[in-house]
Amino acid sequence: MIIIDYKDSRPIYEQVVDKFRLLILNGVLGANDKMPSVRTLAMELSINPNTIQRAYAELERQGYIYTVKGRGNFVSDTGSLKGEYKEEVFKKLDEICDTAVKAGISAAELTGHIEEYMKGEESKRS
Amino acid sequence: MIIIDYKDSRPIYEQVVDKFRLLILNGVLGANDKMPSVRTLAMELSINPNTIQRAYAELERQGYIYTVKGRGNFVSDTGSLKGEYKEEVFKKLDEICDTAVKAGISAAELTGHIEEYMKGEESKRS
Amino acid sequence: MIIIDYKDSRPIYEQVVDKFRLLILNGVLGANDKMPSVRTLAMELSINPNTIQRAYAELERQGYIYTVKGRGNFVSDTGSLKGEYKEEVFKKLDEICDTAVKAGISAAELTGHIEEYMKGEESKRS
Amino acid sequence: MIIIDYKDSRPIYEQVVDKFRLLILNGVLGANDKMPSVRTLAMELSINPNTIQRAYAELERQGYIYTVKGRGNFVSDTGSLKGEYKEEVFKKLDEICDTAVKAGISAAELTGHIEEYMKGEESKRS
DNA sequence: GTGGTCTAGACCACA
DNA sequence: GTGGTCTAGACCACA
Numbered sequence: 053m054i055i056i057d058y059k060d061s062r063p064i065y066e067q068v069v070d071k072f073r074l075l076i077l078n079g080v081l082g083a084n085d086k087m088p089s090v091r092t093l094a095m096e097l098s099i100n101p102n103t104i105q106r107a108y109a110e111l112e113r114q115g116y117i118y119t120v121k122g123r124g125n126f127v128s129d130t131g132s133l134k135g136e137y138k139e140e141v142f143k144k145l146d147e148i149c150d151t152a153v154k155a156g157i158s159a160a161e162l163t164g165h166i167e168e169y170m171k172g173e174e175s176k177r178s
Numbered sequence: 179m180i181i182i183d184y185k186d187s188r189p190i191y192e193q194v195v196d197k198f199r200l201l202i203l204n205g206v207l208g209a210n211d212k213m214p215s216v217r218t219l220a221m222e223l224s225i226n227p228n229t230i231q232r233a234y235a236e237l238e239r240q241g242y243i244y245t246v247k248g249r250g251n252f253v254s255d256t257g258s259l260k261g262e263y264k265e266e267v268f269k270k271l272d273e274i275c276d277t278a279v280k281a282g283i284s285a286a287e288l289t290g291h292i293e294e295y296m297k298g299e300e301s302k303r304s
Numbered sequence: 305m306i307i308i309d310y311k312d313s314r315p316i317y318e319q320v321v322d323k324f325r326l327l328i329l330n331g332v333l334g335a336n337d338k339m340p341s342v343r344t345l346a347m348e349l350s351i352n353p354n355t356i357q358r359a360y361a362e363l364e365r366q367g368y369i370y371t372v373k374g375r376g377n378f379v380s381d382t383g384s385l386k387g388e389y390k391e392e393v394f395k396k397l398d399e400i401c402d403t404a405v406k407a408g409i410s411a412a413e414l415t416g417h418i419e420e421y422m423k424g425e426e427s428k429r430s
Numbered sequence: 431m432i433i434i435d436y437k438d439s440r441p442i443y444e445q446v447v448d449k450f451r452l453l454i455l456n457g458v459l460g461a462n463d464k465m466p467s468v469r470t471l472a473m474e475l476s477i478n479p480n481t482i483q484r485a486y487a488e489l490e491r492q493g494y495i496y497t498v499k500g501r502g503n504f505v506s507d508t509g510s511l512k513g514e515y516k517e518e519v520f521k522k523l524d525e526i527c528d529t530a531v532k533a534g535i536s537a538a539e540l541t542g543h544i545e546e547y548m549k550g551e552e553s554k555r556s
Numbered sequence: 557g558t559g560g561t562c563t564a565g566a567c568c569a570c571a
Numbered sequence: 572g573t574g575g576t577c578t579a580g581a582c583c584a585c586a
Contacts, residue, residue: 063576070277077281089558100578105560113491118311122558122585126310134282141278142291145271149296151196152267155203156260159296165268166292170275170285184504185496189570226571315585322529329533352586386534393530394543397523401548403448404519407455408512411548417520418544422527422537441561467573478563483575500570500573 056097064099068107069114076116076127077134087117087125182223190225194233195240202242202253203263213243213251308349316351320359321366328368328379329386339369339377434475442477446485447492454494454505455512465495465503 054071056064075081087093090108094101108125111117115133117125149162180197182190201207216234220227234251237243241259243251275288306323308316327333342360346353360377363369367385369377401414432449434442453459465471468486472479486503489495493511495503527540 065576074277074280079282090560091558101559102579103577106576108559119313119559120310120586121313121315121560124558128311137281138278138283138287141274141281141283141288142295144274145288145292146295148267148270148274149292150299151200152264153296153299154200155263155267156205157264157267159300161264162267162271163289163293163296166271166275167289169268169272170279170289173276173279174285184498185506187497187499189499191570229571232570317585326529326532331534355586358585389533390530390535390539393526393533393535393540394547396526397540397544398547400519400522400526401544402551403452404516405548405551406452407515407519408457409516409519411552413516414519414523415541415545415548418523418527419541421520421524422531422541425528425531426537443561468575469573479574480564481562484561486574497574498571499575502573 054093054097056099065103065107065110068097068104069110072107072111073114073116073137076130077137079130081127083127083129085127087127089124180219180223182225191229191233191236194223194225194230195236198233198237199240199242199263202256203260205256207253209253209255211253213253215250306345306349308351317355317359317362320349320351320356321362324359324363325366325368325389328382329389331382333379335379335381337379339379341376432471432475434477443481443485443488446475446482447488450485450489451492451494451515454508455515457508459505461505461507463505465505467502 053075054068056067060067072081072087081087087108088096090101090104093099094104097104108117108119112119112125115128115136118128119125149159152162153159179201180194182193184190186193198207198213207213213234214222216227216230219225220230223230234243234245238245238251241254241262244254245251275285278288279285305327306320308319310316312319324333324339333339339360340348342353342356345351346356349356360369360371364371364377367380367388370380371377401411404414405411431453432446434445438445450459450465459465465486466474468479468482471477472482475482486495486497490497490503493506493514496506497503527537530540531537
């Protein structure tokens with residue numbers, strides 16, 4: 053379900069956070085589903101439990117999961133999360149576009165590329 | 179000419195690199211212009227000279243500047259750089275869009291947002 | 305009668321204790337009333353019986369209930385309990401106010417806020 | 431400057447966070463002041479550096495400090511923080527008052543006690 | 557069994 | 572020197 057990319061420069065705990073965010077946002081993990089236990093997942097991924105712990109703590113802080121002491125971690129209601137995630141994505145896009153324009157790339161080139169790319173992806177999936 | 183944002187989480191050398199890339203790409207610094215000396219710039223920004231050194235090394239590695247021993251650093255021909263920079267930006271955009279789609283955000287929302295945003299920016303500048 | 309909030313970060317046994325303390329203090333449960341049996345309540349709330357056991361032990365320790373072997377748990381006389389509870393609340397309030405003042409919030413702001421808030425609550429109930 | 435209370439049930443990292451929040455909010459530590467280095471503070475308090483690290487990470491997340499890689503941690507502008515802290519305190523007070531009222535303590539008793547207490551504290555300081 | 561905290565110690569990026 | 576990440580391993584509270 054989750055694969056760590058050791059060549060990725062991002063820290064492991066962040067990769068774990070991102071993987072679970074996707075799984076939760078697109079409904080693979082539904083509200084109140086039980087997350088794998090810290091120890092189990094640590095074993096599965098051959099990662100130290102502390103690292104998983106940190107990822108789960110971050111997921112909880114962001115509202116993706118909640119902890120019941122002695123029982124485990126569970127997925128929260130996805131309700132407002134999708135909106136927040138969208139804002140996050142939009143903000144990243146805006147920043148990239150801003151600096152791109154400053155570097156002399158035209159707005160038309162940027163929007164053109166994205167539309168092109170998304171069409172390509174769409175046709176791949178269909 | 180260059181301002182460091184200490185509250186930015188990115189390392190200082192990376193901020194310096196990015197600032198110069200923009201200055202070179204949009205022509206503020208032209209081909210064969212002399213870069214400020216490592217020591218001077220370090221003093222100006224109250225930064226460790228090692229950090230500037232590292233930024234310059236990175237700029238040279240990416241082909242934005244070249245070094246003449248004993249004389250200093252100079253801006254390269256911008257020729258191919260703009261194309262490479264564009265590729266870099268496009269790649270970043272594609273990655274963000276990919277994960278966004280995986281999280282359940284539709285392609286239409288993404289392209290829609292970007293077009294909207296770029297139009298807003300364009301009208302601000304005009 | 306009792307609802308557990310799994311998203312609450314406090315341990316379950318503590319939530320159970322607090323709920324019963326309120327029920328006893330405001331008279332919903334009167335002196336010598338029988339408490340639900342450990343097993344029954346555990347079933348009702350889908351909670352581990354050990355957890356209820358622990359909550360009851362804590363309630364007994366604080367004097368809110370007493371145990372009769374073989375017969376069950378019963379509510380104590382509320383007599384002195386209300387006074388103790390009040391002390392407890394006052395102590396918590398004092399601590400919060402102390403640190404607030406240390407952080408630079410004025411005493412007037414604190415008392416002002418509380419009066420304001422209580423008036424609002426009072427009017428809601430009437 | 432900072433003292434850990436091992437009898438306090440709260441985790442060490444949380445105590446460190448709270449101590450620094452007070453120092454920053456009431457101006458003992460001003461904007462852009464350097465925080466003690468993780469290692470130094472760890473030595474001083476005979477605490478593991480990881481624990482300090484965690485406290486600092488939390489302080490950064492809450493906006494009290496910012497990190498400059500390779501340089502250290504620095505105090506942020508206190509501007510909006512005081513307002514947020516006040517909200518936090520008010521929320522805690524409201525919750526306590528709510529449950530107190532549910533337990534049968536009158537609003538008048540609560541506000542009366544606080545006013546009384548704050549007056550007492552005020553006269554101590556003057 | 558489940559998560560939370562902490563220590564000891566290592567290694568890395570950055571300045 | 573400074574912070575950031577990670578491992579190994581221990582101990583505790585809670586269910």
